[in-house]
Amino acid sequence: MLKQSTALAAVILAATAVAAEARDQIRIVGSSTVFPFSTAVAEEFGKTSGFKTPIVESTGTGGGMKLFCGGVGVDHPDITNASRVIKESEVKLCAENDVAEIVEVKIGFDGIVIANARASGQIDITLQQVFLALAKEVPVGGQLVANPFKTWSDIDGSLPDVAIEVLGPPPTSGSRDAFVELAMEGGCKGLPEIDALKESDEKRHKGVCQTIREDGAFVEAGENDNLIIQKLEANPDAFGVFGYSFLDQNLDRLQGSMIAGVEPTFEAIAAGDYPVSRSLYFYVKKAHLGVVPGIAEFVAEFTSDKAMGEEGYLAGKGLIPLPADVLDAVRSTASTMTPLAM
Amino acid sequence: MTDVLARDLARARNPAVAARRAHRRRAAEARFRAASVAGTAVALLTLVVLLVALVGQGLDGLRATRVALDVAFDAATVDPDGTGDPAVIAKADFNALVKEALRARFPDVTTRQDRKRLNGLVSSGALYELRDMLLDDPGVIGTTQRVWLPASDDVDQFAKGHIDRAASEAERRVSDQEIAWLDALEADEALQTRFSRIFFTAGDSREPELAGIRGALVGSLLTMAVTAIIAFPLGVATAIYLEEFAPRNRWTDLIEVNINNLAAVPSIVFGLLGLAIFLNVVGLPRSAPLVGGLVLALMSLPVIIIAGRAALTAVPPSIREAARGVGASPLQVVAHHVLPLAMPGILTGTIIAMARALGETAPLLMIGMVAFVVDVPTGPMDAATVLPVQIYLWADSPERAFVGKTAAAIVVLLGFLITMNGVAVYLRRRFEVKW
Numbered sequence: 001m002l003k004q005s006t007a008l009a010a011v012i013l014a015a016t017a018v019a020a021e022a023r024d025q026i027r028i029v030g031s032s033t034v035f036p037f038s039t040a041v042a043e044e045f046g047k048t049s050g051f052k053t054p055i056v057e058s059t060g061t062g063g064g065m066k067l068f069c070g071g072v073g074v075d076h077p078d079i080t081n082a083s084r085v086i087k088e089s090e091v092k093l094c095a096e097n098d099v100a101e102i103v104e105v106k107i108g109f110d111g112i113v114i115a116n117a118r119a120s121g122q123i124d125i126t127l128q129q130v131f132l133a134l135a136k137e138v139p140v141g142g143q144l145v146a147n148p149f150k151t152w153s154d155i156d157g158s159l160p161d162v163a164i165e166v167l168g169p170p171p172t173s174g175s176r177d178a179f180v181e182l183a184m185e186g187g188c189k190g191l192p193e194i195d196a197l198k199e200s201d202e203k204r205h206k207g208v209c210q211t212i213r214e215d216g217a218f219v220e221a222g223e224n225d226n227l228i229i230q231k232l233e234a235n236p237d238a239f240g241v242f243g244y245s246f247l248d249q250n251l252d253r254l255q256g257s258m259i260a261g262v263e264p265t266f267e268a269i270a271a272g273d274y275p276v277s278r279s280l281y282f283y284v285k286k287a288h289l290g291v292v293p294g295i296a297e298f299v300a301e302f303t304s305d306k307a308m309g310e311e312g313y314l315a316g317k318g319l320i321p322l323p324a325d326v327l328d329a330v331r332s333t334a335s336t337m338t339p340l341a342m
Numbered sequence: 343m344t345d346v347l348a349r350d351l352a353r354a355r356n357p358a359v360a361a362r363r364a365h366r367r368r369a370a371e372a373r374f375r376a377a378s379v380a381g382t383a384v385a386l387l388t389l390v391v392l393l394v395a396l397v398g399q400g401l402d403g404l405r406a407t408r409v410a411l412d413v414a415f416d417a418a419t420v421d422p423d424g425t426g427d428p429a430v431i432a433k434a435d436f437n438a439l440v441k442e443a444l445r446a447r448f449p450d451v452t453t454r455q456d457r458k459r460l461n462g463l464v465s466s467g468a469l470y471e472l473r474d475m476l477l478d479d480p481g482v483i484g485t486t487q488r489v490w491l492p493a494s495d496d497v498d499q500f501a502k503g504h505i506d507r508a509a510s511e512a513e514r515r516v517s518d519q520e521i522a523w524l525d526a527l528e529a530d531e532a533l534q535t536r537f538s539r540i541f542f543t544a545g546d547s548r549e550p551e552l553a554g555i556r557g558a559l560v561g562s563l564l565t566m567a568v569t570a571i572i573a574f575p576l577g578v579a580t581a582i583y584l585e586e587f588a589p590r591n592r593w594t595d596l597i598e599v600n601i602n603n604l605a606a607v608p609s610i611v612f613g614l615l616g617l618a619i620f621l622n623v624v625g626l627p628r629s630a631p632l633v634g635g636l637v638l639a640l641m642s643l644p645v646i647i648i649a650g651r652a653a654l655t656a657v658p659p660s661i662r663e664a665a666r667g668v669g670a671s672p673l674q675v676v677a678h679h680v681l682p683l684a685m686p687g688i689l690t691g692t693i694i695a696m697a698r699a700l701g702e703t704a705p706l707l708m709i710g711m712v713a714f715v716v717d718v719p720t721g722p723m724d725a726a727t728v729l730p731v732q733i734y735l736w737a738d739s740p741e742r743a744f745v746g747k748t749a750a751a752i753v754v755l756l757g758f759l760i761t762m763n764g765v766a767v768y769l770r771r772r773f774e775v776k777w
Contacts, residue, residue: 042716043714055725056714226740
């Protein structure tokens with residue numbers, strides 16, 4: 001027993017000695033939405049640059065920020081991926097831990113689609129109808145009441161006469177945040193009762209706009225978008241909410257619903273016509289430049305035309321590229337490593 | 343009272359009543375048996391369905407499509423100075439060779455858009471195969487060789503019949519033009535789907551056709567090795583102490599209750615513990631199999647201790663008494679007699695604990711092993727991932743071709759488990775003593 005504990009202690013000591021050495025591999029954490037793109041660049045970078053292939057962890061945007069802002073030094077990640085802009089509270093957390101200079105790099109757009117099986121018809125829906133179908137409380141006759149709509153046609157005669165059943169991501173997911181922010185809050189605007197509420201009780205207004213119904217019409221289907229797709233195939237009456245890259249890979253089985261007349265296509269999202277799309281980012285810790293080898297080269301690879309450009313390999317993976325002028329601006333920030341103004 | 347008894351006795355002896363009762367008993371027995379058979383049949387059927395589906399999809403994932411192209415290893419591109427220096431050759435633009443070979447095969451493709459599509463038929467990993475081929479044999483420089491290059495995942499899915507030709511062009515990932523090219527290649531016997539070794543030799547990749555299980559397999563082996571090295575001796579030593587040497591008092595009762603509790607603690611808690619101790623206090627690197635092994639060892643320890651104690655208790659006291667009777671010291675009693683007899687049970691418990699640890703992902707999430715790791719790890723300090731994590735990551739990837747890879751990875755994980763259980767059965771048979 002004594003021998004074993006000594007051996008264990010020896011192993012741990014030896015390991016600590018190794019860990020204290022410099023790291024020669026870039027470490028990336030963060031959003032699971034950016035993960036497929038970040039890994040593609042990491043792999044290409046590892047193959048072509050002569051540096052070690054970066055390790056990419058899928059921790060979610062919030063989890064990634066927490067690790068990223070944990071401090072400076074080889075124990076902390078160099079880059080974090082995010083499916084939204086860094087929050088003020090996260091910038092503060094970073095500053096508290098001496099992570100002073102952060103470089104923001106916007107990489108492109110991701111559309112969130114509402115899709116159903118090809119076996120049933122394509123629908124054209126407005127954001128307001130999405131809100132009315134999925135919110136917990138909706139205005140009926142001037143009063144906010146628990147969502148009474150059972151079928152799509154209850155909301156509008158043009159929509160199909162089938163029960164509302166939407167499979168979507170759970171609250172832990174960044175896609176859910178984006179869906180709530182873009183679709184639900186977008187649809188919440190323009191309803192007179194709710195706009196009036198904004199004046200009188202802002203907190204309540206936010207709650208009404210952001211809360212998704214819990215009576216079974218919205219089904220939290222887990223983080224795995226492939227699972228949602230399989231369920232949609234099995235159930236032609238259901239709709240699913242997930243990222244565009246999954247629709248792109250499954251166009252033979254699924255169709256994206258038109259939102260206010262715009263179909264979720266690569267071109268429509270890139271042009272900014274499709275309303276439910278968000279920007280994706282990654283953040284670089286400037287203090288690690290020169291400490292961990294290859295960071296500048298990795299960022300250069302990520303922002304190159306070969307990767308992020310209109311015809312780049314990331315577009316092949318489903319990333320909607322930035323317009324040319326934005327891309328140029330991003331590239332200049334990235335090459336000079338201009339930190340965020342804090 | 344006696345009257346009641348006598349009445350019951352009389353009724354029991356009544357042949358008609360007895361026969362009825364016997365009939366009822368037999369019927370109950372038959373129902374019970376039918377239920378048991380049905381239960382077993384359902385379990386077996388589920389298992390068969392699972393295995394057939396997995397193996398079917400897994401075999402599909404093991405096969406890969408390749409395209410034969412006449413690649414001209416133009417000396418001006420590969421080795422412009424004619425030095426034959428491997429460092430120069432390794433840096434050459436092999437992508438240009440692939441593009442040139444495709445252009446030579448389909449010379450009438452001229453527009454930029456079409457060329458891009460044409461180049462997309464071949465996997466982005468093809469150039470590395472060409473590079474390795476040339477580094478192995480510089481003699482091919484200046485010649486034209488027919489080379490089988492990996493096709494892209496969409497071509498692979500099409501060749502395997504997963505993409506419906508009859509669907510309208512907008513609904514499939516392979517365009518009419520691409521299908522025409524593939525048909526032309528097929529007619530030349532330049533398109534083939536066959537068993538691919540890449541799955542077993544490569545690490546992870548974002549391209550399904552280049553992705554392999556090796557990194558995760560090695561990661562799992564390293565992690566399990568660390569777990570076994572730490573959990574087995576510690577667990578056995580603890581079990582022996584508690585069972586053979588420790589006094590029975592309130593302290594040992596408290597320890598026992600705690601160990602039993604720990605065995606039921608959800609695994610993610612051990613991940614949090616690992617994050618707090620091994621990463622934040624000790625400062626071990628994230629994603630390392632060493633840390634994963636330590637966390638899983640902590641998780642397995644209670645199970646091993648409980649199994650070990652049960653195995654030790656099962657050794658008859660007569661063995662200990664006989665050993666003491668011929669003058670063995672307490673240590674000799676344990677080391678020479680009790681432990682060897684208890685070993686089969688301890689090993690079974692250990693392997694079951696390890697098998698559970700092999701399938702864990704939750705605790706590894708906290709210590710950074712749920713990650714995209716391309717390089718195959720070479721030691722317990724390298725960043726690595728494990729089999730169940732690899733399965734999870736592939737199952738979550740948008741590319742359709744990962745479905746087959748996921749199934750194949752699950753088959754590999756099952757194979758790993760069956761091997762471990764096989765070892766357990768073998769060791770048990772080998773050391774088993776009957777008395």
